[in-house]
Amino acid sequence: MSAGIRHDDLRRRNRAMVISAVRRAGQPSRTEIAATTGLSHSTISAISSDLIGEGILSESKANEAISLKRGRPQVGLALNPEAAAVLTVVLSLNFLSVAVIDYAGQVIAEEQRRLDTLTMPRDELIGECTAIVRRRLEDPDLDVQSIARIALAIQGITDSHARAMLWSPITPLTNIAFADILEGEFGIPATMENDCNMMAVALRWRDPDRYRDDFIAILLSHGIGMGLVLKGELFTGTHSSGGEFGHMIHRPGGALCRCGRRGCVEAYAGNYAIWRNAKQMGEDAEPVADVSDADMRALAARAREADGPEREAYRKAGEALGFGLGSLFALIDPAPVAMVGVSAGAFDLIEPALREAIAQTAGGQHSGSISFDTEPNELPLIREGCAMQALSFVDQEIFAPGTQIRAGSKKSVA
Amino acid sequence: MSAGIRHDDLRRRNRAMVISAVRRAGQPSRTEIAATTGLSHSTISAISSDLIGEGILSESKANEAISLKRGRPQVGLALNPEAAAVLTVVLSLNFLSVAVIDYAGQVIAEEQRRLDTLTMPRDELIGECTAIVRRRLEDPDLDVQSIARIALAIQGITDSHARAMLWSPITPLTNIAFADILEGEFGIPATMENDCNMMAVALRWRDPDRYRDDFIAILLSHGIGMGLVLKGELFTGTHSSGGEFGHMIHRPGGALCRCGRRGCVEAYAGNYAIWRNAKQMGEDAEPVADVSDADMRALAARAREADGPEREAYRKAGEALGFGLGSLFALIDPAPVAMVGVSAGAFDLIEPALREAIAQTAGGQHSGSISFDTEPNELPLIREGCAMQALSFVDQEIFAPGTQIRAGSKKSVA
DNA sequence: CTCTATTTTTTCGAGCCTCGAAAAAATACT
DNA sequence: AGTATTTTTTCGAGGCTCGAAAAAATAGAG
Incomplete structure (x- = not known):
């Protein structure tokens, strides 16, 4: 039940705050982050220097627009696009689409495909999904190691643990544990999301x-x-x-x-x-x-x-x-x-x-x-929501020291 | 927006965990608390010794039933009934009832009254409520200083900030800010709750x-x-x-x-x-x-x-x-x-x-x-829920150092 | 071109907090 | 009376955040 807060959770949570503040705000300065999180400048400084050292954030010579001010100019912090990437799969009626999105949220590859979901047998439907993912992962331009997560969205009912499709109008099939299937196939953490939920997620980001x-x-x-x-x-x-x-x-x-x-x-x-x-x-x-x-x-x-x-x-x-x-x-x-x-x-x-x-x-x-x-037009919304959902998961994994960070980054040495 | 966790929040939250663990479990030993909260024995020991010093918890010579075990016997921790008290007011169709409840959850005084809520004008309805509360507070057996909170439940719609009744079937009147009225009248923090929500709260405790x-x-x-x-x-x-x-x-x-x-x-x-x-x-x-x-x-x-x-x-x-x-x-x-x-x-x-x-x-x-x-029978449930809701608020106030603790207790000196 | 004011960022020591290990306390069993 | 067992406390170590001060980086003034 109600878990106490351990001492080391503190850093974890505050790293989370910083990362999510950067994802939300675009290119906030350390000072802005301190203001929105309520943490002290020293703390933000320490955490962001860690995150930069780990290759998660990067400094970007910030807002030229505001550089008209006096004092020392703000240095914007941005998500390092190469810190990780995610893969989204959207399965809708007679249509399958995947996209690869970098850590900063930009689409770097995509593929779409028509198929007859209503009549397709179970194996074939699953096969199409894994095949299209595999094709993306085998793209020579892509660093497979960087793919940290897969989010699959489908019309219909999914379970509350984001593991399986329970029922969907696009197929007579039921109870397909897509998340488990993809995880098993590619060894990348995956979740199964409901399409409308992803629409909502996207609207909030937009x-x-x-x-x-x-x-x-x-x-x-x-x-x-x-x-x-x-x-x-x-x-x-x-x-x-x-x-x-x-x-x-x-x-x-x-x-x-x-x-x-x-x-x-x-x-x-x-x-x-x-x-x-x-x-x-x-x-x-x-x-x-x-x-x-x-x-x-x-x-x-x-x-x-x-x-x-x-x-x-x-x-x-x-x-x-x-x-x-x-x-x-x-x-x-x-x-x-x-x-x-x-x-x-x-x-x-x-x-x-x-x-x-x-x-x-x-x-x-x-x-x-x-x-x-x-x-x-719902499809772009669903894809966008999937991407942000997956990226938010990656954010969480990154500040959880227990988890192996898949991005090619080394811990900073004090 | 998303607030970072300050260093001093840590103690606050962990005190909260301990208090709520005691309220839930009855008379848990320090070891049990450590197990349910996931905190270390040392931390629980430190926090509970603080809380005992402040008069919030007390040691109770615990479960004689389990004292058959070997080793050092567990010492049960209990809520100190005198640490505070709360007052509940339940207003339903043609019926008004109040109760005073000690910090451990026992009813120590109550009063009930029939009245014609459907026809009563605004001033009179409010007057009846404040009068019945005043009578309880003037009870010579009661230490008024110990009353830390008032919770008023009513059939109908309340606002989401627990301040006012917006609409109720028991009266044609609308928009009565009972919480503000009682706070203003008695200087005791008050909330306005929905009757069915309090039923739910009570069911969970039961x-x-x-x-x-x-x-x-x-x-x-x-x-x-x-x-x-x-x-x-x-x-x-x-x-x-x-x-x-x-x-x-x-x-x-x-x-x-x-x-x-x-x-x-x-x-x-x-x-x-x-x-x-x-x-x-x-x-x-x-x-x-x-x-x-x-x-x-x-x-x-x-x-x-x-x-x-x-x-x-x-x-x-x-x-x-x-x-x-x-x-x-x-x-x-x-x-x-x-x-x-x-x-x-x-x-x-x-x-x-x-x-x-x-x-x-x-x-x-x-x-x-x-x-x-x-x-x-809904009335006992509503009253019980009100009491637990109010007590939970007091629990929170007690571990928030910013708030003046109204109980007659002094801080422990290290 | 130099100096000052201003703003951002970093550094550093202080103060807390939690943790683990060990010690102390309190009992049942032999 | 001694030993085993379990609970609770003590104590030092390690981390974390904070405030204050210092350092850094720029615009404007003279």
């Missing part, structure tokens, strides 16, 4: 002012997913990645959902549901396997043109999302929302009904003050 | 095995409330006490809820809703102000006797709770549930429909493994 301590990222795609940050931390369920917003019950016994149950939010707001309603196929119609983004955009265009079943379909989606968000807000209070995915591009069609629905719920009091951002 | 890191306490009373513990911490909303499970939407546009909206879980499962359905008054009927516990018990008895509208009313309540829990489980995954309040005594009537509903939701996969506890 716009820390708007997405700080509490916010919601909702994926409006074939299915409905959610990434939730509460009190500054990624929210996960007790056993799984949790936050299955799409499968909150909107109408008990209602429309047939892809998950086999009835009345889920997704059964009204997922692409297949909007499609089904627009085509007036009835709520019991079996969900179609996939609707292309182009088809969805065409559907939205038609809905904008005339008040027909297409517009009504988007209205129903908005209503379901609104009541769902209302129930969510009853639990966590309102927070900024980012709508991501192809249907976020049709948010103009969704928003009126959504706001009307929210107004009828507990969140309704603040209905006006709730603001929505839209971002139609 | 049965730490069952209610550890993740669990749900649901109040089935006139209204429906929830206290939620996730990852070992009390879950609150971003702005308010949050966790308004009762106002998640069960059926959009459905039955009229006491909150003025439609289709909330509470509009089917609150006492007034069960009453309304049992009396076949229609879902639009204005909720009655109060139903006595005796009436509810009579209703449950009739429902058990024959399959009439009463039984159907409980079935609907179960359905609403089941779908609500199902949606909640979609977000947080299933967790142990405690049903508290008068209708928890009728859980046999509620459970079948509840389980059936859950089975139709995302939580359904684990439907069988979800276990429910029942506790018909």
Whole structure:
């Protein structure tokens, strides 16, 4: 249970503070770091000199803009791009992509591939993933030793220990321990992340002012997913990645959902549901396997043109999302929302009904003050979140003396 | 933002560990504390000798049962009951109760009072609260100086800073900053807590095995409330006490809820809703102000006797709770549930429909493994939770050197 | 071009804190 | 009475952070 703080934990934690301050701030001077961490200048000086000696940080002749000031100019501290690297794998419907990212967060290599995830047998799916990773690792330009971590993101439910995919809409297969598989194959620590959680992580890095301590990222795609940050931390369920917003019950016994149950939010707001309603196929119609983004955009265009079943379909989606968000807000209070995915591009069609629905719920009091951002393209967000998640892990490993540091660096000698 | 750890924080935190280890374990020996905290024997020895010197802990000639062992017998450490005391105030529908609790957690005085909260004007309600507290503080048997904290719990929504009641079903009044009022009046730090959150706190102290890191306490009373513990911490909303499970939407546009909206879980499962359905008054009927516990018990008895509208009313309540829990489980995954309040005594009537509903939701996969506890009497739980919450605050104040310690104790001199 | 003011960074000794090992204390068993 | 065993305290060593002072590096003034 509650662990006491050992004396040597102190340095560990404060190293952590310094590294994360540098990652957040870009090129802060030692003085700035001292200010944000609350530690003394002497401490920051000692720690950063250690980190530079270990090749984790490097001095960069800093902000020329501010060098107009008097005194001794600040020396910016930056992450040394060569200190380590991470590899991200994003597995989504019929699509697999990997990227290699250096310690400073820059993409240094990538590869993408189409594949038929829905019909692929287990071995083949796993094989494709390991193969694409292996190809990247065998790249002669890459120092394999520097790859410190792999983060794999997938649509669907992952376990709360970030080891396995439990269930995913992109494949009928279940319980694939991707993290263990990749670790076993390549001997590099790996984690298995939920795509929407990675979206949330990315949003926070992109716009820390708007997405700080509490916010919601909702994926409006074939299915409905959610990434939730509460009190500054990624929210996960007790056993799984949790936050299955799409499968909150909107109408008990209602429309047939892809998950086999009835009345889920997704059964009204997922692409297949909007499609089904627009085509007036009835709520019991079996969900179609996939609707292309182009088809969805065409559907939205038609809905904008005339008040027909297409517009009504988007209205129903908005209503379901609104009541769902209302129930969510009853639990966590309102927070900024980012709508991501192809249907976020049709948010103009969704928003009126959504706001009307929210107004009828507990969140309704603040209905006006709730603001929505839209971002139609989810893949870059997911990849970015994966990268930052993996890099944060590496940061932690680096200041944990117990762990072998894989970067080609030697300890400074006092 | 992220604060570094100063050198003097170390002692503070480790003192915290020791105190909370003692509060949890009852009368642990120094060796046991060392084991649970992971700190060395020397450190525990130093800290506990400080704490004893300051009058916070005391040695108690420990477990005679274990003194059969060889070696030097363990000396149990106990909280010194006189180190401080706290005062709890529980304000519920037409009922106000206070208790004074010593540092070891024993009730040393209490007082209860009926009052008409629904019609009472603002000044009077506040006046009643301050008056009952003043009476306790003026008790000649009590050392006023020792009262280190006041915790006030109320049914309804409180703000996330534990300062004010925002809204409550027990009064039409809103936005009463009880914590500030009591602090101003008596000069004793006070907090304003949500009743269901305090239930959850109490459950954890009562049965730490069952209610550890993740669990749900649901109040089935006139209204429906929830206290939620996730990852070992009390879950609150971003702005308010949050966790308004009762106002998640069960059926959009459905039955009229006491909150003025439609289709909330509470509009089917609150006492007034069960009453309304049992009396076949229609879902639009204005909720009655109060139903006595005796009436509810009579209703449950009739429902058990024959399959009439009463039984159907409980079935609907179960359905609403089941779908609500199902949606909640979609977000947080299933967790142990405690049903508290008068209708928890009728859980046999509620459970079948509840389980059936859950089975139709995302939580359904684990439907069988979800276990429910029942506790018909909420008041003792709330009071107990309040006491532990207040005592935990005092624990924190005691190891924070910045704070003036109000207990009559002097620092040990080295 | 030199000197001064200013700001950043490093150095150094002081003061704490935790730890491990050893000693001391307190009991049961023989 | 002596020995084994377990708990608790003592003590010196090693680390860490801090504040103050020194050193470093620049802009502006004369």
